[in-house]
Amino acid sequence: MEKAKGIVWKLNDLYAKDDDPKIHQDIDEAIEAGKEFKKRFHGKIASEDCTEDRLVQALQSFESIIEGIYRPYAMANLLFAADGRSDKYKALVAKVQDAHTRIENSVLFFALEIQKIPDDKMSEIYASGKLGHYRHYVESLRLFTPYTLDEKSEQIINNKNLSGKTAFVNLFDEFTAEFEWELEIDGEKKKLTASEVRQLLWNQDADLRKRAKIAHDAKFGENGLIFTNVFGNLIKDHSIEMEMRGYESPIQPSYLSNKVSKDVVETMMDVTTQNYHLARQYYRLKAKLLGMPKLKGSDLYAPITKSERVIPFEEGEALVLDSFRGFSPEFGDIIEKAFSDDWIDAEIRPGKRGGAFCMSVTPEFHPYVLMNYVDNLNSVYTMAHELGHALHTVLSSEKQTALTFHPPLVLAETASVFAEMLLTRRLRSEDLDRETHIQILASKLEDFFATISRQTMYIQFELAAHQEGAKRRLSADDFCTLWTKHRDEMYSDVIDFFPEEKWYWAVIPHFIHTRFYCYAYTFGALFVLALYNRYEQEGEAFVPKYRELLAAGDSTWPQTLVESVGMDFLEARFWQGGFTVIENMLDELQELAG
Secondary structure (H helix, E strand, O other): OHHHOOOOOOOOOOOOOOOOHHHHHHHHHHHHHHHHHHHHHOOOOOOOOOOHHHHHHHHHHHHHHHHHHHHHHHHHHHHHHHOOOOHHHHHHHHHHHHHHHHHHHHHHHHHHHHHHOOHHHHHHHHHHOOOOOHHHHHHHHHOOHHHOOOHHHHHHHHHHHHHOHHHHHHHHHHHHHOOOEEEEEOOEEEEEOHHHHHHHHHOOOHHHHHHHHHHHHHHHHHOHHHHHHHHHHHHHHHHHHHHHHOOOOOOHHHHHHHOOOHHHHHHHHHHHHHOHHHHHHHHHHHHHHHOOOOEEHHHOOOOOOOOOOOOOHHHHHHHHHHHHHHHOHHHHHHHHHHHHOOOEEOOOOOOOOOOOEEEOOOOOOOOEEEOOOOOOHHHHHHHHHHHHHHHHHHHHHHHOOOOOOOOOHHHHOHHHHHHHHHHHHHHHOOOOOHHHHHHHHHHHHHHHHHHHHHHHHHHHHHHHHHHHHOOOOOOHHHHHHHHHHHHHHHHOOOEEOOHHHHHHHHOOOHHHHOOOOOHHHHHHHHHHHHHHHHHHHHHHHHHHHHHHHHHOOOOOOHHHHHHHOOOOOOOHHHHHHHHHHHHHHHHHHHHHHO
């Protein structure tokens, strides 16, 4: 089956069809439920007579509203991701976004009142033990107390987001969904999607890689006016809100959302920056293996071996299933359902969103995975990564509820990156020849440098852009200059980048969709290296500990979960341990390379 042709998800677990009247019925019912919630609980949570029983009832009702709106919200966004050109799906996304905002305005008093409960009263409620697994949710909400505005101001912010922040995010998505590239391949001009153009960067033909990379990035540069305004206005919007709320830095809300301290993240990023030399060492070695004096920007993903292994979807499926089963038969059974029950949309087609993601809906529903499979090892790793997310969702859905089953971002990449390590273990269990061994090691190292080093570079660029953008309007040249400055700090003079690559900042969707997300990749990857090292030491005894960590979802603090497997991320040596693993793999590759 070429490029996963016909591997398309079925959304009928959510709704019978894309125009199911129940979608609109659920939206209307969720809006009404929000209004009813306000009538029932407004002014009664922060009051003197609020009991733990009333707070639990309110939490349960609030959770029911979230579940009610998120089902149509997920349906709309999955439909749009599968076909971003459809005006019908665009309209549905707009409708659920509007409904979501209206519901937020109805219920936002609830978080404000929880934050206003006096500390002594809150201590009594905690002591009763009746909050159960909701306690962590309440504690997390109260972290934001110093930065929360009055109810009317919060409603105004929500309303203006529809024509502000949300509108710019939608513009980015709709605009890029229309992108096509025309390239000559094997003497024939072809129209390609973003995923297909990016895939050419893994092609054996250096000239084709170069033309694909230049064409891809140049298209973003040709539309630089749009991307400069989208990103610039999102930065300004965030800056105004941060000033209103009294935050010390634009990244601070991310620390609070992820329940980690500034010191932890900065220590992790400092250690990563100090280890940039490992990435440079690898890319020098790669140039040697390719017989080049120096790599170009289009060679970062160039195949090291002359004949790249072609892996059809069915073979990739088998490899991934073996990987999970080798760790835990139960995990293998869970992932097998993703294939048999059509959780996955993997074929390539025009209008489909590029890249890959796993969407968790609510604990009631299984997750959905989008990817663009292109019959190679990189696609198999992507499959393992996204199905790791799916596993995390399934396990956290067992005991957690809607308010506690989404892990914080810093732990959201744990299962996905661990799944990649399991795939690497599975691949290396084969009787490998030297060339294949080199290919697997190189692929994993490149993935680590992309997931750890480059994501840290992304955060440093993003933070600098927000800090500068808060002071003045940034031009396209400003963004490009900031991008190349931070990029070159990572790669130094090891790579010759093309002029068009200064526009690559405009390609990264995380800057638009979820600001300051990227350090979660670094956190997750380095944490996973530590976890995997522990697994190799303990063997099967480690499996239940890992399962428990995933099943915890967002029911406790990240530090508590890390400590539950005998680790401490407050120390620099914890993060350095991950780079020790990487350095050992790099030494092994160096030895194989000769």
